[in-house]
Amino acid sequence: MANVLFTTYCNRNCCYCFARDKVDLGQERGDSSKNLSMEGLEKIIHFYQRSQLTRFVVIGGEPTLHPAFNRMIDRILLERDFKSIMIFTNGLMPENVLSYLSGNPDSRLRIALNLNSSDDYIGSQWLRINETLKALTTKVGLGINVYKPGQDYNYLIDAIQQYNLVRHIRVGLTQPVIGSKNTYARENDFPVIAEDLLHFAEKAYHNNIGFSFDCGFRFCMFTLEQHKELLRFGIKFKSVCSPIIDIGPDLSIWRCFPLLNDACEHLADFRTKNQIIDFYNEKYKHFMPMGNKLECPQCLYRTNNLCDGGCLSRTLNSFHR
Numbered sequence: 001m002a003n004v005l006f007t008t009y010c011n012r013n014c015c016y017c018f019a020r021d022k023v024d025l026g027q028e029r030g031d032s033s034k035n036l037s038m039e040g041l042e043k044i045i046h047f048y049q050r051s052q053l054t055r056f057v058v059i060g061g062e063p064t065l066h067p068a069f070n071r072m073i074d075r076i077l078l079e080r081d082f083k084s085i086m087i088f089t090n091g092l093m094p095e096n097v098l099s100y101l102s103g104n105p106d107s108r109l110r111i112a113l114n115l116n117s118s119d120d121y122i123g124s125q126w127l128r129i130n131e132t133l134k135a136l137t138t139k140v141g142l143g144i145n146v147y148k149p150g151q152d153y154n155y156l157i158d159a160i161q162q163y164n165l166v167r168h169i170r171v172g173l174t175q176p177v178i179g180s181k182n183t184y185a186r187e188n189d190f191p192v193i194a195e196d197l198l199h200f201a202e203k204a205y206h207n208n209i210g211f212s213f214d215c216g217f218r219f220c221m222f223t224l225e226q227h228k229e230l231l232r233f234g235i236k237f238k239s240v241c242s243p244i245i246d247i248g249p250d251l252s253i254w255r256c257f258p259l260l261n262d263a264c265e266h267l268a269d270f271r272t273k274n275q276i277i278d279f280y281n282e283k284y285k286h287f288m289p290m291g292n293k294l295e296c297p298q299c300l301y302r303t304n305n306l307c308d309g310g311c312l313s314r315t316l317n318s319f320h321r
Contacts, residue, residue, distance in 0.1 A: 001055050002245040002273055003088075004044055006063035006072065008034045012090050014116065015183040016147035016174040018257040022248065023061045035066050036249040038075070043267065044247055045079060051273035054083045059246070064093035070100045077106050088112045088143075091129035102135040111136055112170065114143045115159060117152050133163040143170035143214075147185050149192035153200040157207050169204065171197065172214035175311040179261040187292075194222045198229055205233035215240045215256075216314075218292060219307035220299070239307040241288075243280045245273060255280045258313035290315050 008023045009030065017023070024034065036044075048056060056076055064087075066072065076085055087101075091113050101111065113133070118126045133140060142156050142165060156169055174184040185193060204211055212235075219239050222230065230237055244256045251267040253276060254260045263283060270276045281288075289297055291309025301307040309315070 001057050002048070002051070002053060002247060003057045003059045004036070004041075005059055005061060005246065005248050006036050006066040006069065007061045007249060009065050010061040010090070011065065011092050012062065014120070014145075016145055017182060018175060018177055018184075019061070019260070020182055021177060021180050022257070022260055028062075028065050029067070034249055035068075036072070038068070038072070040249065040251055041072055041075060043251065045076070047247075047267060047272070049079075049081065050271060053273060054081060056082045056085045057088070058086065059088040062090055062092065063087060064089055064097040069094075069097050073100075073104075073109070077108070082108065084108050084110055086110050086112055088114070089132075090114055091132040092125060093132060098132060098135055101139070109139065111140045112143055113140050114145060115156060116144075117155055130159075130163075133159060133165065137164050138166065141166035141168055141170065143172060145172045145174050146193055146197070147174040147183055149189045149196060151193075151196060153196070154203070157204060157209060160209055161207070167209045169209065169211040170214055171211050173216045173311075175216050175258045175313045176317045177258050177260065178313055178316055190221045194226055198222075198226050201230055201233040201235050210234055212236075213238045215242070215244070216311035218310040219301040220293075237306075239301075239310075241308040241310065241312050243277050245276050255284075256313075258311060259316070262316065284312060287312060287315055292318075 009028055010023045011028050024030065063069065073085065076082060085108050087110070089111060101109070115129070121129070140163070142159065144153060144156060159165060160167060176182065176184050201211065217237070217239050219237065222237070227237060245253060246257060247253050247267055252264050253267050254264045263280070265279070270279070291297065291299070291302065292311070292314045296302060296309045299307065302309055
């Protein structure tokens with residue numbers, strides 16, 4: 001897939017934000033050049049079609065803040081080759097967008113909502129997010145970004161049950177952004193985080209809720225016994241670090257947000273996504289085999305394709321440091 005930034009504006013300011021060097025945190029509007037134009041969208045749609053991509057992914061910033069959000073989604077939905085249109089949101093969307101999404105009958109339209117615990121929100125934000133969940137119900141799948149040990153995950157299960165959301169949760173591990181100072185999960189905290197996630201997996205399992213790992217996890221983050229427990233709770237471990245490709249409103253592109261500051265190119269220089277993948281694979285070919293730890297190159301988990309060695313940004317971050 002490839003992610004398309006509708007806007008760089010975001011009405012949240014999460015401490016762990018991996019996009020903070022690209023987005024305007026805590027802001028909802030301003031410079032129109034920071035919003036994707038309809039002309040830019042047309043170029044991206046053609047790029048998708050040449051690349052034979054069938055899952056259109058919309059991100060930000062907070063994408064629903066785009067002043068023409070509804071019209072742009074309507075345009076994307078016209079392309080029947082797109083089997084799904086996934087919108088990543090923080091849930092704090094304008095009322096006209098919420099009404100549009102809740103009333104849109106197209107079954108290809110899905111919402112991925114990253115949900116923090118209630119004490120991470122200010123003012124009426126938590127109330128607004130619950131109104132969003134109530135309105136969108138079965139269209140919504142929740143996600144959580146792990147950035148510290150001792151995080152509470154129970155509220156995710158409560159929200160799924162209360163609003164009849166998709167019974168699956170995306171679990172992401174926060175990573176360092178090269179050249180930035182975002183908060184992220186530290187290596188020393190991995191054992192406690194692993195134990196936290198194992199308890200969460202057990203509780204989710206007993207509530208008929210599954211979860212999956214996003215990119216950047218290492219196999220050795222969990223003990224072999226913990227891997228057995230994860231399997232017992234229906235969780236199949238995944239360790240992936242491969243180019244995702246993000247496309248900015250100005251049609252700049254980068255491998256993924258943690259590497260935003262390391263190499264930024266332009267969509268016009270590539271015809272298809274595979275060409276971009278080849279470009280970034282060539283650029284980082286000497287770093288990818290290293291992994292995050294000294295043991296990674298000889299690790300049996302890696303040689304047996306059970307682990308990708310963790311997020312590339314952690315490897316590069318050690319060189320920068």
